[in-house]
Amino acid sequence: MYAFVARQAIFDSQMNTVGYELLFRDSMTNRFPDVSSEQATTQLIEEQFFGAPIGRKNENNSVYVNFPHQLLVDGMAETLPKNRVVIEILETSEPDHHLLSTVKRLQTLGFRLALDDFTMSPDWDVFIPWINVIKFDVQKNSQQEIDHYIQKNRQLLQHTVLLAEKIETNEEYETFKKMGFRLFQGYFFSKPVVYKSNKLMHNRAFALKLMQEVNIESPNLNRIEDLLKRDVSLSFKIMRYAQNILYNTSGISGFRNQSLKDIVVYLGINELRRFVLVACLTSFETVRTAEIYYLSLIRAKFCELLASRSQSYQMSSEAFMVGLFSLLDVILETPLDVLMGQIAVSPDVIKALQHQDGLLYRYVLLAQLYEQRLWVEASDMAGELGLSENVVMDMMNTATRWADELPVGFGK
Structure with missing residues (x-):
């Protein structure tokens, strides 16, 4: 029996690989299967962090893991190694007080957190001081919309790393680098690559x-x-x-x-x-x-x-x-x-x-x-x-x- 995961590289402004986003897969077919986000995250944790080695101890690259609202509130993120993992809060999460309390606790424990597919809604303003990375989908939002948000909230974002995701061209890469983005992800750099490993099975x-x-x-x-x-x-x-x-x-x-x-x-x-x-x-x-x-x-x-x-x-x-x-x-x-x-x-x-x-x-x-x-x-x-x-x-x-x-x- 095998476990599957897709890894998409994350690069810095010098095009050095600094991390990978882990994407749940149930076969070598490189697409998200028809399962809930809760099931996908739970199974990915079990397979990649408890059942199959995620790399040698001296591997320095961070791994980004998507978390839906309920699993975060339930404390599931706290089971992962905080020195390796960046917790990605899915865009479908409700920015309520339960989630905010969880985010503050995770940050206090030493975890790094990211907002995935950031909606630029003011409802997230109270979260941003506790967030390390914000991921902007450059295909969903225009350059002008993203730039306007950054200029308007420059003080709020001063300690937050900006990541441009779904970069598809060199022109987009150069544009967002000039806007102050420090991390990049997308097909221009690397498509997700599926890996297969033997899976520890239970009685x-x-x-x-x-x-x-x-x-x-x-x-x-x-x-x-x-x-x-x-x-x-x-x-x-x-x-x-x-x-x-x-x-x-x-x-x-x-x-x-x-x-x-x-x-x-x-x-x-x-x-x-x-x-x-x-x-x-x-x-x-x-x-x-x-x-x-x-x-x-x-x-x-x-x-x-x-x-x-x-x-x-x-x-x-x-x-x-x-x-x-x-x-x-x-x-x-x-x-x-x-x-x-x-x-x-x-x-x-x-x-x-x-x-x-x-x-x-x-x-x-x-x-x-x-x-x-x-x-x-x-x-x-x-x-x-x-x-x-x-x-x-x-x-x-x-x-x-x-x-x-x-x-x-x-x-x-």
């Missing part, structure tokens, strides 16, 4: 159970943790989600040595409910790689059982994570160094997954030897870990039974 049964669990009157955090642990997709996504929330609220770019239980407790029930809204409601397609997910779960439990003999809860938690994510590069067809850059994990987990070294890696290697039925090598590895063949075989059987508790029919 539908667990997603539904998770949705049910977080919305009951007294949610059980242990039960929520257990549901997350049994699905590689949800585990990966909630770690990325938590990383965004931590950065947005505390300015911390990542927390290390955190288990899924730690993350569940840290987020709290309100954030967990918002996570479920984004991550679970948009991805109920059929899982075509069920066997890979199943194998990931067996590895995760097996590694946890191996580590539990060390009497270290933290080591058991990290071992579970190493096993769970050991096939993530296969699922997403993306190098592990890119994937590990999207979540905050301990150096030991990175050492095992990315560098194939350390004790945690040996746990995964032992699981692989059993999967490949290399009995002699598996026996030797077990001996090096101080374990008998019978003990290790019992652990593998326990892990398999645990994974077999999945409801029949992955994603059905």
Whole structure:
């Protein structure tokens, strides 16, 4: 299963690429599908910010994401990384006091905001001091209308960057550059380009159970943790989600040595409910790689059982994570160094997954030897870990039974 997104570049006055607008797509066909703006934004967030890498950590270009009124008021924008994203307020949004309060809160949190397809209505005047970028549609409004508005409101706009969108000719580019516009977007520079990436799919049964669990009157955090642990997709996504929330609220770019239980407790029930809204409601397609997910779960439990003999809860938690994510590069067809850059994990987990070294890696290697039925090598590895063949075989059987508790029919 694949996720699709179109990216249209945004340029500065020297024609350097400084950002991209992300446009929702549901196929390689480069047009907006017949869905609501709310559905498009929610699915784009889930696919591009939690399920598929949006670029290496050192990528500096901003990404612009369209938000309709209700999703902004509901706080959905706050789930995204504020150092990467510019929140575009759709022109269909009602400039009411609810939206203004949201805009002020987002700006206070450190988000950058843009008014998309700006209507030049005076109803937006009170918003402009809180807005970083205003996008003028140069095809919808004439040069004279735009120039008149800018001259009339020069004091109001003094701290706002002006972006001319839908530029189609060099003449338009030069004209608006002379008018003081600093950013540009349109077919003259670049048409939207559609990208396809592998999509992390959920076990539908667990997603539904998770949705049910977080919305009951007294949610059980242990039960929520257990549901997350049994699905590689949800585990990966909630770690990325938590990383965004931590950065947005505390300015911390990542927390290390955190288990899924730690993350569940840290987020709290309100954030967990918002996570479920984004991550679970948009991805109920059929899982075509069920066997890979199943194998990931067996590895995760097996590694946890191996580590539990060390009497270290933290080591058991990290071992579970190493096993769970050991096939993530296969699922997403993306190098592990890119994937590990999207979540905050301990150096030991990175050492095992990315560098194939350390004790945690040996746990995964032992699981692989059993999967490949290399009995002699598996026996030797077990001996090096101080374990008998019978003990290790019992652990593998326990892990398999645990994974077999999945409801029949992955994603059905």
